Amino acid sequence: MRVSFLLATAATPLLSLGIWSSLPSFADNTRFNLAELPPLPELNVASREPVETVEQKLWFQVREETALKTYAGYFSFGSKALAELNGTDIDHVFPAGSWLVVPRGLRSVAVTLSSLDRSTERMSAPMPAPPPVSEVAKVQRGDSLSSFLSRHGVTKTQLKSFNPGVQLNALTVGRELRIAKAASGQALLAIRPTTSGGASWPDTPGILPLEQPTTPPPSRGYLWPTKGVFTSGFGWRWGRMHKGIDIANNTGTPIVAARDGVVSHSGWSGAYGYLVEIAHSDGESTRYAHNSRLLVKKGQIIPRGARIALMGSTGRSTGPHLHFEIRKPGGAAQNPLSKLPPRKA
Structure with missing residues (x-):
């Protein structure tokens, strides 16, 4: 009896092993070869550069000369990525007055830097300044x-x-x-303005001496400020108010003062391009826009009929023309045709 018990006890582990080995195996190397699997891609965190979209950018004006690599260190941001964001190379040095583009996520760092002017923070690219007037x-x-x-x-x-x-x-x-004394521009045919175009300006418009007539007669009446094709009148146009009239002709066509007055503005004025504005004795004023060259300066006394500018296509314009306005005292626009004499056929 004891011998039978000993034999049964010794056989139990062997029997259990046989039963276990006969069960289906899910980790048997004969059925699943790890060496046959493709290797996992390597993850190189150091080489990853942040990608920023246009909507995630901020612009700050630089107060003092600073290297791009210095800013990259301040922001813990890749030099290459920062250079691409600013459209320059990694060795670039930002001069005072220039603009630095940074990801919006780094704003909390940017506003603490003394080399950046926090008050100039923008969410869109700043408009470039117009070119300086030169002779x-x-x-x-x-x-x-x-x-x-x-x-x-x-x-x-x-x-x-x-x-x-x-x-x-x-x-x-x-x-x-x-080049300052050039009186005529490119030989372009008159173009009828159709829709508003992008901002543009000439390379180096000069200021020429004012041509004073020999006997400037004082006059309160208006005359036509230039010659050309009447292309657009006063009133609603393309969903917005057109506050003057348009007269098209070749670039360089003379523009004259419609009335006696004093030049209150002569220079760049946004969508007007190069603009001359003249204040008149009764409080009214006239505006002459999109010029290619300015012939007068602010503060000059201008007689009726004196040349003040040359026609062009600067500012929001699609072709060479004069945009002419007459403003009432207080600044409200009025229809110039109600003041100008009838045009000759």
Whole structure:
């Protein structure tokens, strides 16, 4: 009896092992070979650069000269990503007055930096300033004589007369030439303005001396400020109020003062482009917009009929034309046709 018990006890582990090995196996290497699986992709956290969308950008004006790599260190942000965000290279140095673009998520750091002007924070790119008014222009790299003349609206004959002794076939990069006295621009046909276009301005418009008539007669009446094709009247147009009239002609067509007065503005004015505004003795004022060149300065006394500008297509304009307004005392616009004399056929 004892012998039978001992035999049964010894056989139990062997029997259990046999039963276990006969069960289906889900981790048997003969059925599942790990070596046959494709390797997992490597995750390199250090090489990942943050990707920012246009809606996630902020602009700050730089107060003092600072390197891009310095800002990258301040923000713990990749130099390459910051350079791409600002459209420059990683060795770039931001001069004072320039703009730095940063991801919106880094605003909490940007507003603490003394080299950034917190008060200039913007959610959209700042508009570039208009070019300065100048009487001279430099020959740029890649310029041909034809492209230089076309860009500044002068002819060969005019350029020679403004620069005595100049050899036009031997111009070098950086050479300064006088262009301020050019009186005519590109030979363009009159274009009827149709829809509002993008902002634009000439490269270097100059200010020419005012041409005073020999006997300026004082006058309270209006005259037509230029010659050309009447293309648009006063009133509602394209869903908004058109506060003046449009007259189209070639670039460089003279613009004259419609009445005696004093120049209250002469310079860049947003959608008006290069604008001249004249204040008159009864409180009314006139505006002359989209000019290519300004011939008067603020504070000048202007007689009726004196040339004040040359026609152009600066500001919100689709072709060379004059936008002319008459403003009542207080600034309200009125229909210029109610003040101007009938046009001759």
